[in-house]
Amino acid sequence: MSLHTPGQPFPARWWHADGDGRLVCDVCPRACALADGEAGSCAVRVRDGNRIVLTTYGRGAGFCVDAVERRPLYHFLPGTPVLCLGTAGCNLTCRSCRVWRPETVARVSGLLEEASPRAAAGLATEWRCSSIAFTYNDPVVYAEYAIAVARAAHVEGLRTIAVTAGFLEPAVRRDFFGVMDAAVIELKVFDEEAHRRYAGGSLHTVLETLTHVAHRQGTWLEVSTVLLPGLNDDPGQLRAMSTWIRRELGPDVPLHFTAPVPASRRTGSHPGSGSLPIPPGDRVGPARAREIALEAGLRYVYASPADVVGGCTTWCPSCGAVLIERGSMIRRYRLTSEGRCPECRTAVPGLFGDRAGEAGAHRIPVRVP
Ligand code: SF4
Incomplete structure (x- = not known):
């Protein structure tokens, strides 16, 4: 049962006082230390006096019904409709993405609609969805809301899907994935230094999340990688990543390679410049990436767009x-x-x-x- 009053900030669950007068958010490794009135890097967790509040609890944007395949999730109730929802803000700062940028946070914040957990679950039922997917922006930043919606979804007999980069602290990880029936975790780049430079957070944390979910009973896992020129499309890196997945997660975890959003639809600097010195001749597309992962022993590897023959x-x-x-x-x-x-x-x-x-x-x- 939600005790939240619509329109009011929601008391955040994971934080501590640092003894220096600041309150530290414990949701993700950024550990934002906040003075009164200050927001964390994700822009949606704000210090309000002697507490931290989540400003997007009970408010969603971009509600739509979509096929589960477009999360991408291929081994989880194929072909079924899912209710997708997101909010505002992100705790990573990927150079090719606009979700975390202040102008986007401001714009999306203006689009948020009231949606109690029960109302969101009811909407999914009304549209005959099988699941609710937390997607668009990283649900880690609104974990309290996602968990409440997931619980309401389970009451309605629906399943729940998290689409995330997996950058969160262990205590939150346990609670968050504890109510998720499936997860798509984006593995952005298999190089610690490049991951930090590109996304503003450690690869190490993401690998811990992948390992946690892969070995957790009750949450089905698929991994997704968007191939970005010069960042993560080097055959050696893809081979190392695939080998790690097979060894640490198992050969049956599906892996999806997708091509990047066309430059005409992208904002921000190009992720390739200065990220990793992968020369153009050494870069591969989704079709070759798929072959490399299959050669490394993974059994279910997908490549899109759809013109990759057999890739889907x-x-x-x-x-x-x-x-x-x-x-x-x-x-x-x-x-x-x-x-x-x-x-x-x-x-x-x-x-x-x-x-x-x-x-x-x-x-x-x-x-x-
Ligand atoms: S969730 Fe937001 S406020 Fe909390 S540590 Fe991460 S970026 Fe900072």
Whole structure:
């Protein structure tokens, strides 16, 4: 049950006083130490007297119904519609992203609508969604709200999905993923120094989160990497990353490679310049990245855009049969009701229904009543 009064700041859950008169936020390793009235780097956690408050609790933006594949999540109720929601602010500062920039935070803050946890779950049910996805901006910055919505979703019989960069402290990590049925964690660049320079946070923390979720019962994990020219598209780095995933997370964790957003739609400086000295001749696209990851022993590797031949198809790792063929929607779904290959009976890891869902090819904006 939510005890929050709409329109009021919500008392944050994870912080401590540092003994020097400042209050320190304990949500992520940035550990923002706040004087009264000051906001943290994410812009949405603010000191209010002798407490820290979350300014976006109970307020969401960008509500829409979309296919689960576009999170991207391929082994979790394929083809089903999910209710997507986000808020404002981010705790990382990725150079190719605009979500954390002050002008974006200001704009999105003006678009936020009141949405109690129960109202958000009700909206998902009304639109016949299977799950609620916390996405667009990193749900870590609004963890108290995401957890409350997730609990309300479970009461409604819905599942929950976190789309995150995984940059958070262990205590928050346990509570946050404890209510998530699936997670897509973005592994941005497999190099500590480059990760810090590009995203403003440590790779080490993200790897700890990946390991935690992969070995946690009850949360299905998929990993996503957007290939950014000069930053993370070096074959050696991709091989090392894939080998780490196979060794530490297991060969069955799906890995998605996607191409970056076209320059015409990107804001901010190009991530390639000055990030990693990967010469143009040594850079690879999603198709080659997929081959490298398969060579490293991962069993389910996906590559998009859709013009990568077979890049969005799930193949049986034992006999090579096509199991799920995807375009803008699910084209073919051949798994048995137990999630097995119909040819050789190999079990495919994930959560599968008797048949694919029928989410449409386009997302549908929806409003909270
Ligand atoms: S969640 Fe926000 S306020 Fe808290 S430590 Fe991270 S960036 Fe700072």
